[in-house]
């Protein structure tokens with residue numbers, strides 16, 4: 279990715295070039311720590327080794343039985359769905375098997391989706407590192423029942439991606455299902471470039487090697503200076519801006535196919551960096567659409583935000599026909615891409631004019647290589663930010679309380695968290 283920090287230098291909050299130069303000494307030390315963690319295959323840092331450890335042939339072999347699939351349904355949640363969804367939404371073409379993701383337990387949505395799918399021509403990919411995630415297992419049981427009710431042998435249309443033990447591993451063993459292993463030491467939000475994120479891309483026929491190569495080239499680009507490493511430039515600048523009050527980072531891609539990337543980034547950034555009262559809230563936005571909604575807040579609201587503007591430099595365009603519509607003749611003969619680019623640059627300038635920090639991130643195109651590179655570099659940026667902030671980047675203890683409370687409410691065990699639910703104060707207004 280190409281990173282331009284210029285629109286963050288004189289902003290409020292802002293970070294000066296001199297500050298970044300002072301910070302660069304810390305980058306060198308953090309990079310050494312990161313490289314040592316990679317060399318030692320430490321938990322979390324191992325994710326940055328995926329370009330050299332991911333077994334693409336194993337992925338291709340696991341999905342080979344499903345070459346006839348018209349649709350692929352992923353049953354997973356969080357990092358077990360978002361990486362694959364990012365690739366699918368960015369790369370899928372009109373002739374590729376349609377990718378669907380059940381990453382919530384909204385009964386109306388689940389029923390509507392299952393009623394619409396050709397279950398006898400759909401492959402189901404059940405993904406869970408732990409094999410215990412309630413939403414994923416509940417959805418799998420519902421999907422399996424729907425397949426059975428439709429007269430489909432679910433064992434012929436299902437493969438599993440999970441850890442070396444747990445419910446899903448037992449299921450795969452018992453029913454001899456094709457399976458993929460979730461790599462050790464790679465937290466879910468960092469698993470897009472592993473079996474977890476690449477199996478759907480394989481079924482859709484995307485170039486896995488190009489994705490891996492983009493990530494590998496990004497890995498080779500990591501250095502001890504933010505001025506030589508786009509990933510570290512992004513991680514260091516977002517960290518410095520957070521320290522100066524930019525506690526929200528609006529991730530605003532100017533490409534519909536990158537909307538899910540913003541959702542993937544939100545989990546990566548929030549679950550990795552939201553620790554010890556620290557962190558930077560990722561706001562999911564989309565350009566140009568959110569110029570007509572959230573931009574008002576970004577420009578005229580509290581001075582507590584930065585905006586990350588992402589766009590591809592190359593894309594397929596579409597002309598705007600000539601028009602005699604009053605006042606709109608300037609659009610005629612232009613193109614939608616010209617308009618989108620103009621709006622990107624105008625939005626960036628409007629943020630600068632109002633003193634809101636912005637970081638421009640550009641990728642060459644929305645293709646396999648650039649996606650592999652972008653996701654790797656955002657992961658590396660996140661790891662660097664976590665080193666600078668001295669937080670535990672690769673754990674997520676705060677999500678466990680709610681899981682126990684929900685499980686207790688459903689009779690899945692005696693959890694004091696469930697008791698706390700009844701102690702809630704309410705003030706009902708109807």
Ligand SMILES: O=P(O)(O)OC[C@H]1O[C@](O)(CO)[C@@H](O)[C@@H]1O
Nearest residue numbers: 356357358406407408411466677
């Ligand atoms: O892959 P699993 O174990 O089902 O976890 C799914 C998601 O839930 C979390 O563990 C949080 O509860 C995420 O970190 C993870 O991506």
